[in-house]
Amino acid sequence: MNRMVAFEKALDTWGRWVDTNVNPSKTKVFFQEFHPHITTSNRVQLPRAMPQAVTVVKRALSKIKTPLTLLDVTLLSLLRKDAHPSIYGLFSMDCSHWCLPGVPDVWNQILYNFIL
Secondary structure, three states: OOHHHHHHHHHHHHHHHHHHHOOOOOOOEEEEOOOOOOOHHHOOOOOOOOOHHHHHHHHHHHOOOOOEEEEOOHHHHHHOHHHOOOOOOOOOOOHHHHOOOOHHHHHHHHHHHHHO
16 A cells, blocks of 8 residues: 555544544644654755645645644754754664754644643
8 A cells, every 4th residue: 555545544544533532622632743754865955845744644634623733843844954864873764863852842842832
């Protein structure tokens, strides 16, 4: 199965669960977009286009009837030079070692302000 098709099916399933089980008068729903994994070869370039998964997320979230807040951190992460793998890392896609702390701290500040 195509990865993006599977991703959208998963988001659609989650969205149906939210609509069925979440009481919006008691619960706020947040969906945090994802960190775009960029290879070390293009980490200093500005994005020419958003990753395909962003389109999938926005399309899937538009189907959800329950009010939710999208924490749109993908573009923010794309624009931060420090948010990308180092040429010195063993594995270029190892998030826990190259984006902490830093970018997730900003994501947490955004969420905190929405909650307040």
